[in-house]
Every structure is written in structure tokens, then in C-alpha cells.
Amino acid sequence: MSIDRLRAHWGLSRTPFTKELATSMLFASAAHQEAVARVDWIISERSLGVVCGEVGAGKTVAARAATSNLDSSRYSIIYLPNPAVGARGIYTQIVTALGATPRFYRATLIPQATDLLAAETAERGKTVVLILDEAHLLSAEQLEELRMLTNSEMDSRATFACLLLGQPTLRRKLRQGVFAALDQRIALRSTIDGMDRKETGEYIAHHIKLAGRSDTIFSDDAVTLIHDAARGLPRAVNNLATQTLIAGYAANKSICDESSARAALAEITAE
Numbered sequence: 001m002s003i004d005r006l007r008a009h010w011g012l013s014r015t016p017f018t019k020e021l022a023t024s025m026l027f028a029s030a031a032h033q034e035a036v037a038r039v040d041w042i043i044s045e046r047s048l049g050v051v052c053g054e055v056g057a058g059k060t061v062a063a064r065a066a067t068s069n070l071d072s073s074r075y076s077i078i079y080l081p082n083p084a085v086g087a088r089g090i091y092t093q094i095v096t097a098l099g100a101t102p103r104f105y106r107a108t109l110i111p112q113a114t115d116l117l118a119a120e121t122a123e124r125g126k127t128v129v130l131i132l133d134e135a136h137l138l139s140a141e142q143l144e145e146l147r148m149l150t151n152s153e154m155d156s157r158a159t160f161a162c163l164l165l166g167q168p169t170l171r172r173k174l175r176q177g178v179f180a181a182l183d184q185r186i187a188l189r190s191t192i193d194g195m196d197r198k199e200t201g202e203y204i205a206h207h208i209k210l211a212g213r214s215d216t217i218f219s220d221d222a223v224t225l226i227h228d229a230a231r232g233l234p235r236a237v238n239n240l241a242t243q244t245l246i247a248g249y250a251a252n253k254s255i256c257d258e259s260s261a262r263a264a265l266a267e268i269t270a271e
């Protein structure tokens, strides 16, 4: 099956449900808007915040949306996509992101990172926004590093904002005794929940519209099936909706109906 034929069948000028959406084209679900507002707050307060959510709930997208409009002359965004970078990783990446060469020894690397962070604010008048994605994968050592970093920086005069994004296990991890000191510094916690049924319908329609069609392609019962199976989580909705388009095309349907959605579900659960 070619993607061109699929698009032609559904009368779409672009492929729907792709990941590469410009922030201006994102769907403004309640959960998304709330998460963006909270990230904005963390940034403006220069505090430490945690955003949790299940796989594909929209954590990374929300953080991207909140930071994409920041004025680069006033903010330095340091985005660490994956903590699996070793124990020296966090400091090394901060130093590199701020344009310096990381010092080799930990004992000098740590002050180098904190000095550079402080200098961004003191000398360049910038707020550093440190975003650690997939933070549920942070090791105990890395959480300890983070504690030290926030220790020196966040108590008296906050010089940077720090945002942890991760799966729900992150929250539990942070509550464990060892990390209590870090946990106490968290000024804001938030969770991105799945969309409700109504929003899932609007979300699907939004993506279809972006792909070039403004009338209805998905029947109500197809949307309900997709919503329930995906629990309103955007990435799962994307995958199921795409499979439904394919199933409807294969059966030469003019609408994505319940049987197309069922076929899509069977396809995905069979994987």
C-alpha cells in the first residue's frame, strides 16, 4: 500500500497524524493547555517542576510548546532528551550547551557547570531552562547530582528553571526517602491525563483538517472505539486512527466506520 494512494483515497493533501506538527498546529486539549500553562509558570518563577504522564500523553509536546515562543535573547533552553548519558552526563551536557568545554574531573566539572549557569543570568541576563526528558530513567546518582545543582542554585536566588518530564513512576521515585531533599524543592507537580471522549473526537477531526479535509471521515462509533482503546492518549490515538484509515481504504470504504476501527484494533493488538 502506498501512502499516496491512501491519501488519494481519503482526499487528503497531507499525511494525517504525523509527529512533526508545528507548535501552532497542536490540538489545544484541556490537558495540553494546562500542562503548557504550568510549564510557563515554572519558567517564569525559575523553579523546579515535574510533569508526569503515561507514554504518549503529550509531555514532550507540551514542553516544546511552552518553550518554543521564548525569546532566545532572554532564555537559554537546555533540553536533555535522555538521561542515559552516564553519571557525568548532566553536568557535561549543561556545560556543552552553554558553549564551554567540559572539564574532565568531576570535582572541577560541577563548579564549572554551576558557574556557567550563574553567569548566564548574572552576565547575560538570561534565564536558563533545564529540561530533563524521560526523567523516570534518572539514576539515583543523577538525582543526587540534580539535588546538588538545585541546592546551590535554587535556595537563595533562583538562577534557572528546571523541568522534569517522565512517566508516572517518576513521581513515586521522587517520593522515596533518599530523594526527599529534592522532592521538597519541587514547586509544582502536574500530570497530563488522556483526553476525554469528546476531545478525542475533536483531536481526530483536527488532524484530518490539517491534512486537508474539513468534513467528517470517522464515524462516531469508530471514534469511541479508538478513544477507549487508546484511553485518550494522543500517540495511541494517532496510531489507531492511522490504522483505521488503512483498514477503511483496504475495504474501499468512504468513511472510517466501526468495522474499520475494529480491524485497526485487531491489527494493533496482534503486533
Ligand SMILES: Nc1ncnc2c1ncn2[C@@H]1O[C@H](COP(=O)(O)OP(=O)(O)OP(=O)(O)O)[C@@H](O)[C@H]1O
Pocket: 017, 018, 019, 020, 021, 025, 026, 027, 028, 029, 032, 053, 054, 055, 056, 057, 058, 059, 060, 061, 062, 167, 234, 235, 238
Ligand atoms: N496537543 C497535541 N496536539 C497534537 N498532537 C499531539 C498533542 N500532544 C501530543 N500529540 C501527539 O502525540 C504524540 C506523543 O506526544 P509526546 O511525544 O509529547 O508524548 P510523551 O508524553 O512525551 O510520550 P513519551 O512518554 O513516549 O515520551 C506526539 O508525537 C504528537 O503526534
Ligand SMILES: [Mg+2]
Pocket: 059, 060, 061, 133, 134
Ligand atoms: Mg516524551
